[in-house]
Amino acid sequence: DEDAALLSGVRELTPDELPDSVLPVLAVVGRPNVGKSTLVNRVLGRREAVVQDTPGVTRDRVRYRAEWAGRPFILVDTGGWEHDARGIGARVAEQAEIAVELADAVVFVVDATVGPTDTDERVVQVLRRSGKPVLLVANKVDSPRDEADAATLWSLGLGEPYPVSALHGRGSGDMLDAALALLPEVTAVGGVPSTGPRRVALVGKPNVGKSSLLNAVTGTDRVVVDDVAGTTRDPVDELVEVGGRPWVFVDTAGIRRRVHQTQGADFYASLRTQAAIEKAEVAVVVIDASQPIAEQDIRVVQNVVDAGRALVVAYNKWDLVEEERRFYLEREIERELVQITWAPRVNFSALTRWHVDRLGKHLATALEGWETRVPTGRLNAFLGELAAAHPHPVRGGKQPRILFGTQADTRPPRFVLFATGFLEAGYRRFIERRLREEFGFVGSPIEISVRVRE
Numbered sequence: 369d370e371d372a373a374l375l376s377g378v379r380e381l382t383p384d385e386l387p388d389s390v391l392p393v394l395a396v397v398g399r400p401n402v403g404k405s406t407l408v409n410r411v412l413g414r415r416e417a418v419v420q421d422t423p424g425v426t427r428d429r430v431r432y433r434a435e436w437a438g439r440p441f442i443l444v445d446t447g448g449w450e451h452d453a454r455g456i457g458a459r460v461a462e463q464a465e466i467a468v469e470l471a472d473a474v475v476f477v478v479d480a481t482v483g484p485t486d487t488d489e490r491v492v493q494v495l496r497r498s499g500k501p502v503l504l505v506a507n508k509v510d511s512p513r514d515e516a517d518a519a520t521l522w523s524l525g526l527g528e529p530y531p532v533s534a535l536h537g538r539g540s541g542d543m544l545d546a547a548l549a550l551l552p553e554v555t556a557v558g559g560v561p562s563t564g565p566r567r568v569a570l571v572g573k574p575n576v577g578k579s580s581l582l583n584a585v586t587g588t589d590r591v592v593v594d595d596v597a598g599t600t601r602d603p604v605d606e607l608v609e610v611g612g613r614p615w616v617f618v619d620t621a622g623i624r625r626r627v628h629q630t631q632g633a634d635f636y637a638s639l640r641t642q643a644a645i646e647k648a649e650v651a652v653v654v655i656d657a658s659q660p661i662a663e664q665d666i667r668v669v670q671n672v673v674d675a676g677r678a679l680v681v682a683y684n685k686w687d688l689v690e691e692e693r694r695f696y697l698e699r700e701i702e703r704e705l706v707q708i709t710w711a712p713r714v715n716f717s718a719l720t721r722w723h724v725d726r727l728g729k730h731l732a733t734a735l736e737g738w739e740t741r742v743p744t745g746r747l748n749a750f751l752g753e754l755a756a757a758h759p760h761p762v763r764g765g766k767q768p769r770i771l772f773g774t775q776a777d778t779r780p781p782r783f784v785l786f787a788t789g790f791l792e793a794g795y796r797r798f799i800e801r802r803l804r805e806e807f808g809f810v811g812s813p814i815e816i817s818v819r820v821r822e
């Protein structure tokens with residue numbers, strides 16, 4: 369069949385080579401202080417003490433690549449939320465809802481020394497409704513004589529509680545075996561086949577117009593996802609036609625529902641954004657052009673770059689942008705977003721649909737840049753000319769020379785340069801600029817690493 373044809377002749381990737389975007393996702397949920405962070409740290413094998421989160425500070429890292437018994441997976445840590453006026457119960461239930469939406473399976477942590485609480489019961493309801501597989505973990509079972517505590521959790525109706533001590537590691541191996549058994553096997557080979565629809569994340573701070581843009585592009589061209597077998601694995605993704613091509617817009621459920629934009633929801637926004645970016649090949653960062661560019665806009669752009677995804681920057685609400693604002697906007701872009709001058713830019717209005725149709729072209733351009741491969745011969749001819757015309761500055765009587773280079777990877781392009789000494793950051797940036805002038809890489813971050821050879 370078609371899938372088989374696509375995949376034939378393609379070598380199976382080793383677990384280490386599997387991109388994050390194809391890995392199954394396991395989320396850890398539970399009340400505050402039950403030991404979620406301790407458990408996450410245990411799974412990740414981190415030795416450092418649990419970092420106490422400062423209220424009001426957004427944590428950027430919430431998804432981690434983890435491995436157990438040779439199987440890589442993504443671990444989502446939902447421990448970073450804050451208390452608010454609505455009370456703990458509502459907050460924890462909301463957290464569980466999001467975790468369920470973004471994960472393939474859920475580890476529900478309960479404090480065995482406390483026993484089941486009303487809040488735990490609320491979480492159970494959310495988890496039940498979702499139909500996702502759940503592993504019930506009875507934490508703080510530090511010794512055999514605490515096991516009786518764990519037994520009280522049978523009453524939650526989620527089956528057998530797994531007694532663990534996240535603090536000391538007791539029982540965590542068995543628990544992980546059980547958790548991994550709930551996750552689907554990775555079936556993708558080499559990530560997303562290049563002939564299938566490409567995966568797009570629509571990201572940006574609240575109220576910039578993500579949901580309006582999604583509505584504008586879906587409109588009547590919406591394709592029923594079931595029609596194209598095997599293209600999406602997740603009901604939160606949508607297949608959409610833009611610029612005459614189908615695209616998978618990932619994690620759209622949160623954009624459509626708009627339920628978590630209450631005060632203090634920064635953490636959820638960050639969780640969602642990161643999840644969407646990592647599932648996608650190209651991200652559209654939507655920015656409200658009628659407002660000053662904010663710290664949060666810059667952070668989302670940085671998330672995309674750090675994740676090594678292709679990037680399109682979309683300035684929305686252009687219908688509100690007057691002459692004077694246009695002037696200030698350009699200054700702000702020059703000041704705040706100089707590091708991504710390589711990203712395709714579209715000015716549009718989701719409201720009037722002006723220029724919405726241009727998005728497809730930019731997405732395609734960015735993906736092309738992301739996948740560009742420069743043959744080694746051409747690269748070295750280029751590096752030779754560059755080094756002859758602009759040698760590395762002399763430092764301390766020494767002048768590092770580039771011996772040769774190779775493009776080690778695409779998606780995004782990664783270069784390895786072999787040199788006789790360390791190349792300073794300014795020179796590496798200069799090389800990046802010239803690489804872009806010569807070979808394009810429009811819409812893609814580039815990584816350059818240097819290996820020193822005597």
Ligand code: GDP
Nearest residue numbers: 399400401402403404405406447508533534535
């Ligand atoms: P979170 O709010 O759910 O992320 O909980 P933390 O991981 O921050 O843990 C809350 C407190 O419980 C900390 O003081 C931990 O040291 C403690 N704790 C976590 N796991 C265990 C455990 O297995 N046994 C005991 N005795 N204490 C634990």
Ligand code: GDP
Nearest residue numbers: 574575576577578579580684685686717718719
């Ligand atoms: P999201 O939170 O990023 O999904 O943003 P929404 O799509 O919900 O939009 C937030 C607000 O901005 C809503 O009131 C929209 O009607 C408005 N909005 C979105 N796009 C435009 C636009 O192009 N022009 C104008 N004037 N308003 C817009």
